[in-house]
Every structure is written in structure tokens, then in C-alpha cells.
Amino acid sequence: MKKLSKAILLFVAFLFLASLILYISGYEYLFKGITTTYLTGHKTAFIDDYTYFDNHVIQKPEKVQEWALSKEYNEATATSTLDSLNEELETAAFLIIKNDSIWFEKYYNGYNEKSRTNSFSMAKTIVSALMFKAIQDGYLENINQPVADFFPQFDDRLTIGDLSSMSSGLNWNENYYNPFASTARAYFDDDIREQILDLEVVSEPGKEFKYLSGNTELLGMVIEKATGKTLSKYLSESFWKPLGMNDDALWQIDSKESGMEKAYCCIASNARNFAKFGKLFINNGKWQGKQLLDSAYIAKATEPRFEATPYYGYGFWLSDHNKKDIFYMRGVLGQYVIVIPEDDLIIVRLGRKLIRSTNGDKHYKDFYMYIDETYKMLNHAS
Numbered sequence: 001m002k003k004l005s006k007a008i009l010l011f012v013a014f015l016f017l018a019s020l021i022l023y024i025s026g027y028e029y030l031f032k033g034i035t036t037t038y039l040t041g042h043k044t045a046f047i048d049d050y051t052y053f054d055n056h057v058i059q060k061p062e063k064v065q066e067w068a069l070s071k072e073y074n075e076a077t078a079t080s081t082l083d084s085l086n087e088e089l090e091t092a093a094f095l096i097i098k099n100d101s102i103w104f105e106k107y108y109n110g111y112n113e114k115s116r117t118n119s120f121s122m123a124k125t126i127v128s129a130l131m132f133k134a135i136q137d138g139y140l141e142n143i144n145q146p147v148a149d150f151f152p153q154f155d156d157r158l159t160i161g162d163l164s165s166m167s168s169g170l171n172w173n174e175n176y177y178n179p180f181a182s183t184a185r186a187y188f189d190d191d192i193r194e195q196i197l198d199l200e201v202v203s204e205p206g207k208e209f210k211y212l213s214g215n216t217e218l219l220g221m222v223i224e225k226a227t228g229k230t231l232s233k234y235l236s237e238s239f240w241k242p243l244g245m246n247d248d249a250l251w252q253i254d255s256k257e258s259g260m261e262k263a264y265c266c267i268a269s270n271a272r273n274f275a276k277f278g279k280l281f282i283n284n285g286k287w288q289g290k291q292l293l294d295s296a297y298i299a300k301a302t303e304p305r306f307e308a309t310p311y312y313g314y315g316f317w318l319s320d321h322n323k324k325d326i327f328y329m330r331g332v333l334g335q336y337v338i339v340i341p342e343d344d345l346i347i348v349r350l351g352r353k354l355i356r357s358t359n360g361d362k363h364y365k366d367f368y369m370y371i372d373e374t375y376k377m378l379n380h381a382s
Contacts (some may be wrong), residue, residue: 029189030179036188044176045187047092047117047333047352050268055250056232056261058240058269065244065288067272070101076381078106082373089334089366091351092117093271096374099344100279102272104377108351114247116268117350120331123251123267124216126235126277128164128315130223132297133238139226143300143314147218150225155201162205163219164314165305169203172214176332183213186262190255196221209309213264220263231261242292243276245269265331271348277329278337278346302327311362319363321371334366347374 036052037044078086078094086094092111096104107113119126134140143161147154155169162168175181186192196218220231227234232251240249252266253259280286281302285293301314311318319326329337334354338347347370355365 029185032188033179033184045118045120045332047350050116050118050250050252050266053252053266054254054256055268056230056253056259058232058249058251058267059236060245060248061241063244064246066246067097067275068101070098070103072381073102074104074106076104076377078104079373079376081369082377085366085369085373086351089351089353089355091349093348093350094370095271095275095346095348096377097275097278097346097348098378100283102275105271107271111350113270113272115270116247116250117270118265118331118333118335119267119269119274120265120333120335121213122274122329122331122335122337123263123265124213125315125329125337126239126267127216127220127223127231127263128301129277129293130231130234130238131160131164131219131315132301133293134223134226134234136294136297137227137238139223147222150222151197151218153197155205158201158205160219160222161314163215163222164301166209166211166215166312167206167305168210168212168215168218169201169205169207170199170212170214170218171202172199172212174212174214186213186217186254186264191258192217192254192260192262193221193258209306209312211312216264217262220261224260230259231263239277239280239292242290243273243280243287245273245276247273249273271350274329274335274337274350275346275348278339278348281327282339282341282344282346309362317363319367321363321368322375326371328367330364330367334364336367336370338367338371340371345374345378347371 086108091108094106135142144159146156147158148156158168173181174183176183185195199214224231249267249269251261253261281298284295285291285298302316303313304310304318316327317330324340324342326340328339334351336349349370357365
């Protein structure tokens with residue numbers, strides 16, 4: 001009994017010492033990470049984790065604009081490959097939108113058309129859209145405006161366009177699975193502004209693509225400062241209400257005290273709402289006869305900035321799969337809003353898993369599969 005008591009005391013002392021070391025070292029956010037992930041049965045962030053964080057509300061409009069349903073709505077059935085893929089990757093929602101109408105819609109694993117799930121990095125596209133909207137509204141000058149106009153401690157060469165196109169040269173560690181890296185701290189710590197303002201430009205901005213979530217976070221801070229509004233409020237006014245979204249959304253913030261949105265990720269909403277961004281973009285910024293976003297901005301955002309990296313523009317991933325011009329929003333667990341303008345086609349997929357590429361391809365394997373299986377369904381139905 002004495003040995004057991006001694007062992008318990010030693011264990012408690014170890015936990016106290018470890019906690020003290022983490023606190024002194026500035027890694028106390030790891031406790032939040034452990035309780036949010038491992039103690040809930042997960043190894044990393046997950047699609048329903050917004051309930052474990054503070055959130056700002058992105059307010060819905062007074063009147064919802066419902067999606068049009070195709071005359072052939074859900075007459076087609078998913079291919080066996082698509083069904084298997086959705087089962088294997090624990091899909092929550094899969095939508096095919098053709099000619100501005102929902103042609104196919106299916107939900108899995110208890111989710112439905114109102115279920116909120118985490119957007120993850122699809123939010124980066126939305127923040128870039130907010131950047132262009134802020135330029136259109138006169139809050140920002142153009143994509144070449146220096147970040148130093150808002151945060152003077154940054155290199156004068158760094159522009160807001162560099163942040164949107166992932167070419168900042170900032171010293172951000174993007175490793176998702178290193179608990180001591182920048183992204184983990186941003187996800188679980190309680191003052192993301194402080195973390196971002198500690199960053200430095202360590203290579204010349206605007207020269208080459210390097211995907212860093214810190215870029216979008218700093219861009220979000222610029223938009224917040226330029227507009228004098230939280231990102232959630234500006235998103236609600238600029239897009240959420242005008243697009244007639246069917247429900248309030250939630251945007252994770254670092255803490256109630258700080259109140260800064262995790263701009264690089266973490267908008268909790270549903271497939272029908274995310275799909276409306278695809279419709280806005282495929283229609284060149286026009287919504288029900290009103291130009292919400294200048295078509296020139298969409299054209300700029302969906303073209304590669306750098307010849308060496310043709311797979312990224314300003315907030316959008318780009319592909320020429322099957323010799324088609326494709327641009328899309330993407331999240332870390334296989335969240336997609338895929339836009340194929342020449343066929344007036346939008347594919348939306350939300351879920352828990354994805355299939356990463358093993359050959360260095362910047363597009364994931366499941367991305368190609370969702371597109372290929374969608375065309376098989378469309379071709380079979382025609």
C-alpha cells in the first residue's frame with residue numbers, strides 16, 4: 001500500500017513538473033490540444049470540433065434563398081466506386097450541382113443538409129474573397145498594398161497579395177502533426193494575434209509559393225483592421241446574408257478575450273452553404289443579378305501567380321485534370337468545393353478522411369476520384 005501511495009505521489013509530482021515546464025516554455029496550449037483531441041478519441045482536429053472552442057456567429061439573412069433542385073434531382077445513383085469511396089473516407093455530404101441546380105445530394109453517417117462541420121482550409125478561399133471584397137469596398141487599395149500599412153513591423157516588401165497567394169516568406173512552421181509547430185499553437189492557443197505579430201519575413205516576399213496558414217491569419221488581421229469589423233461580421237454582411245445562407249455559421253476564435261477568428265480555417269457550416277460560394281465563383285461574382293464581387297477579382301484569383309507552381313492562385317487551388325480548367329476550395333480532411341466552369345459543374349464533398357498523393361502531386365488522390373466518378377454519373381444519365 002505504501003509503495004502504491006508513493007507511486008501515485010511520484011506520478012502527481014511528474015505531472016505537476018511537466019505542467020510547470022510547459023507553462024514556463026509557453027506550450028501550455030498543449031493541454032487544450034490533448035483534451036480536445038486525444039481525450040475525445042481523436043488524434044488531431046476533427047470535423048465536429050467546433051463545439052470545443054469559442055466561436056463568433058456568422059449571421060444568416062432574414063430570408064433564406066433555397067437552392068433550386070434539378071428536374072432530375074437524385075434520379076441518378078452514385079457509382080459503386082463513389083459509394084465505396086464515401087464509405088471508406090467517412091463522408092458527411094456529397095453534392096453535385098449542375099447548371100445552378102442540385103442534381104445529386106447524399107448525406108452519410110448521420111449528417112444532413114443542416115449539419116455543421118469544420119471547413120478547415122476552405123476558409124482560406126473565403127478570406128481571399130473577403131480581401132477582394134475589401135478592395136472593392138474601398139477598405140484596401142489593391143493586392144499590392146503593403147502589410148506594413150497596417151502592421152509596420154513587417155517588411156515593406158510584403159503585400160496583401162503575397163499573403164493570399166502564399167508567397168510571404170514568413171517564418172511559419174506549417175507542420176500539422178508537430179505539437180510544437182506554428183499551426184498547432186494557432187489552433188489551440190488563446191492569443192493568435194500575438195503569435196502572428198512575432199513572425200518575421202525571412203525570404204523575399206512575392207517570389208515563390210509556400211503554403212503557410214500564417215499567411216491567411218495575417219491577411220485576416222489586415223482585413224479586420226482595415227474594415228474595423230470582425231471577420232465574421234464582414235463575412236456576414238458581404239456574402240453570408242446576400243447569398244441567402246440557410247443557417248448561422250460559426251467561426252472558431254482563439255478565445256473570448258482576444259476574439260480573433262482562426263482565419264486560416266474553421267468555419268462550421270453545411271454543404272449547401274459552402275456550395276453557394278462555388279455558385280458565386282462560377283457565375284463570376286454575380287448573384288441573382290447583383291455583382292457581389294467584381295468578375296476581375298475572380299479571374300485574378302483563379303489563375304496561377306507563379307509559372308513554377310501552376311496549382312495555386314489567390315486563395316484557390318487550380319487543376320487541369322481531364323484538360324479542364326478547374327479551381328477549388330480545399331480543407332485538410334478532404335473538404336472540397338470543386339468548380340468546373342466549362343461544364344457549369346460544382347462538386348461539394350465534406351467528410352472525415354482523404355487519400356493523400358504519394359507521388360508529390362499537390363492534388364490529393366480522392367480529388368481526382370470525386371471528379372471522375374461524377375462525370376461517370378452524368379454521362380450515364382445523359
